[in-house]
Amino acid sequence: MTELAPILDVRTVLGEGPIWDNGRQLLHWVDILGGTLYTFDPISGEDRASDVGQLVSTVAPWRGDEVMVTVSQGFASFRELYTRLPKSLKPPTVSVAP
Numbered sequence: 001m002t003e004l005a006p007i008l009d010v011r012t013v014l015g016e017g018p019i020w021d022n023g024r025q026l027l028h029w030v031d032i033l034g035g036t037l038y039t040f041d042p043i044s045g046e047d048r049a050s051d052v053g054q055l056v057s058t059v060a061p062w063r064g065d066e067v068m069v070t071v072s073q074g075f076a077s078f079r080e081l082y083t084r085l086p087k088s089l090k091p092p093t094v095s096v097a098p
Contacts, residue, residue: 008040008047021061028059028067037069037078052078 012031027040037050055072
């Protein structure tokens with residue numbers, strides 16, 4: 001049996017669309033109704049939030065520190081301007097039974 005534990009304590013209105021950025025080794029996702037882009041660095045444990053300023057429905061890695069986001073008015077390039085969120089949970093505990 002596999003046991004999983006949360007690694008983040010993030011509260012969103014409507015969190016969706018986790019996307020792995022292989023080049024930067026980051027996990028991005030959005031809070032659609034909250035207009036927020038979240039980015040998690042699993043190596044450092046740092047979680048960051050960026051206010052997009054409008055509804056945002058998905059994110060995709062693009063170039064450098066920019067991502068492409070779909071917003072209520074179309075597609076947009078967005079440079080991640082972070083607010084660092086406090087670490088509130090420990091790294092995951094995972095065990096697998098034979």
